[in-house]
Amino acid sequence: MEENKKLEERLRDKARLVLRVNYFTSAFSLVFACICLFLLDITEVIPFVFLGFGILNLINTILYYYHKNLTITYNVVSIMTLAGASVITLYSGGINSPFIFVLAIIVIAGYVTTKSYGSLYLNLCLLIIVLIYSQSIADFSFATNVVPEKSKNIFALLSVLFSVYLLGGVFGKNLLSAHHNLYKTKGELERKINEKETLLKEVHHRVKNNLQTVSSLLSLQARNVSDKDTKSLLKSSQNRVISMAMVHEMLYMREDISKIGYKSYVQELAEYLVRSIKGTSSNITLDIDIPDVKLNIDTAIPLGLLINEAVTNALKYGIVDDSQGHIFIKLRKGEYDEYLLNIGDTGVGYSETINHKTTQSLGLKLIHNLARQLRGSIVRDITRKGTHYIVKFKEIKPQVPPMVQPA
Structure with missing residues (x-):
C-alpha cells in the first residue's frame, strides 16, 4: 500500500x-x-x-x-x-x-x-x-x-530569456523540490530502518532471555529428579534450548541482525557441549573447519540443532567415559549455493543396521528430521571409524508474506 x-x-x-x-x-x-x-x-x-x-x-x-x-x-x-x-x-x-x-x-x-x-x-x-x-x-x-537585421538582437534576447527561464524557473525549481523530497524521504526511511533494527534486536534479546529462563527451569527440574535417565533427558532438552538461545544472542550482539557468523557459533556451541557433558577437563579434541560464512536464522537454528544432536550423541555414546576422542565439524560451500557439512567422531560408532526408522533414540530421529527441515539430505559414512554424517543442504530463504493489493 x-x-x-x-x-x-x-x-x-x-x-x-x-x-x-x-x-x-x-x-x-x-x-x-x-x-x-x-x-x-x-x-x-x-x-x-x-x-x-x-x-x-x-x-x-x-x-x-x-x-x-x-x-x-x-x-x-x-x-x-x-x-x-x-x-x-x-x-x-x-x-x-x-x-x-x-x-x-x-x-x-x-x-x-x-x-x-x-x-x-x-x-x-x-x-x-x-x-x-x-x-x-x-x-x-x-x-x-x-x-530582419534590426530584430536579430531582440529575437536572440527573447530566445535566451525563454531558455534560461524554462531551465531555471521551471525545471530547476522542480528538480530542487524533488531533491529535497527525496532527501527527506531517505531520512525517514533510515529512521524507520533504525527503529525496526532496534526492535528486532530487542526481540532477539527477549527471545534469548526467555530461552535461558526455560533452560534454567529445566536445570532446576533436573536437580530434583533422582532417576538418571530422566535427568539425562532434561539435560539434553536444556542443551537444545541453549543452542537456539545462542543464535538469538549472536544476532542481538552483532550489527547485522539478519545473519550470524557460523564459525564462531559452532565453536561456542561445541565447546559448551563438551563442558556440559564431559566436564571442564576432558580428553576431547575439537576440529572445527568452517570458513567465514554467514547464515540466516531460518537456516542457523535447525542446522545448530542438528550439530547439537550429533555432538551430544558423540560425547554421550560414541566417546565413552574418559577416553580420548576427536570430533570433526567441517562446512563447505559447493556448487549452486549448496552447503556440505561433514560431522563425525572417533568413538565406537553404532551398528549399520540401526537407522532413524528402527531406533528409539530421539537424537538420531532429530538429526534426520532436521536435515529434512533444511530441505537437504543426510547419509552416514560407514567407511570411517566412529560415526560420520554427510549433510547436503541449501540456505533456507526467509518466507516473505504476499503484498496486500489495494482495493
Whole structure:
C-alpha cells in the first residue's frame, strides 16, 4: 500500500511538471508569434510555427485530462518541440541561432521523465544539430534567415530569456523540490530502518532471555529428579534450548541482525557441549573447519540443532567415559549455493543396521528430521571409524508474506 502510494505521488509530480511546461511553452509560443509578427517584423515561417505549436500543444495538454496517459502527452509535445525548434533554428540563423538551445531543454525534459527517454532525445538532438550545421555549410541552403537585421538582437534576447527561464524557473525549481523530497524521504526511511533494527534486536534479546529462563527451569527440574535417565533427558532438552538461545544472542550482539557468523557459533556451541557433558577437563579434541560464512536464522537454528544432536550423541555414546576422542565439524560451500557439512567422531560408532526408522533414540530421529527441515539430505559414512554424517543442504530463504493489493 505504501509503495503504491509513493508511485502515485511520483507520477503526480511528473504529470505536474509536464503540464506546467506545456502551459508555459504554449503561452510563450502564442506571445512570441504576436511579437514576431507585430514588433519584430518577422512575417515568414517562424511566427506561424510558434502559432501552430502553441495551439496544438494546448490541445495536447487538454487531451491529457481525458486519456490520463502521461507518456503520450510527453512524447507528442517532445516531437512537436523537436520539429518546431529545428525549423525555427534553421530559419533564424542555423547553427548560429540562439534558439538552438531549446533542443537542450528537450534533452533535460527527457531525463526528468526517464533515463531511456533522456538518452533517446539526447541522440536525436545531437543528430539534428549536426544536420543543421551540415545545412549551414552546404553550397545549397534551402532555409534562409527570415529575421530582419534590426530584430536579430531582440529575437536572440527573447530566445535566451525563454531558455534560461524554462531551465531555471521551471525545471530547476522542480528538480530542487524533488531533491529535497527525496532527501527527506531517505531520512525517514533510515529512521524507520533504525527503529525496526532496534526492535528486532530487542526481540532477539527477549527471545534469548526467555530461552535461558526455560533452560534454567529445566536445570532446576533436573536437580530434583533422582532417576538418571530422566535427568539425562532434561539435560539434553536444556542443551537444545541453549543452542537456539545462542543464535538469538549472536544476532542481538552483532550489527547485522539478519545473519550470524557460523564459525564462531559452532565453536561456542561445541565447546559448551563438551563442558556440559564431559566436564571442564576432558580428553576431547575439537576440529572445527568452517570458513567465514554467514547464515540466516531460518537456516542457523535447525542446522545448530542438528550439530547439537550429533555432538551430544558423540560425547554421550560414541566417546565413552574418559577416553580420548576427536570430533570433526567441517562446512563447505559447493556448487549452486549448496552447503556440505561433514560431522563425525572417533568413538565406537553404532551398528549399520540401526537407522532413524528402527531406533528409539530421539537424537538420531532429530538429526534426520532436521536435515529434512533444511530441505537437504543426510547419509552416514560407514567407511570411517566412529560415526560420520554427510549433510547436503541449501540456505533456507526467509518466507516473505504476499503484498496486500489495494482495493
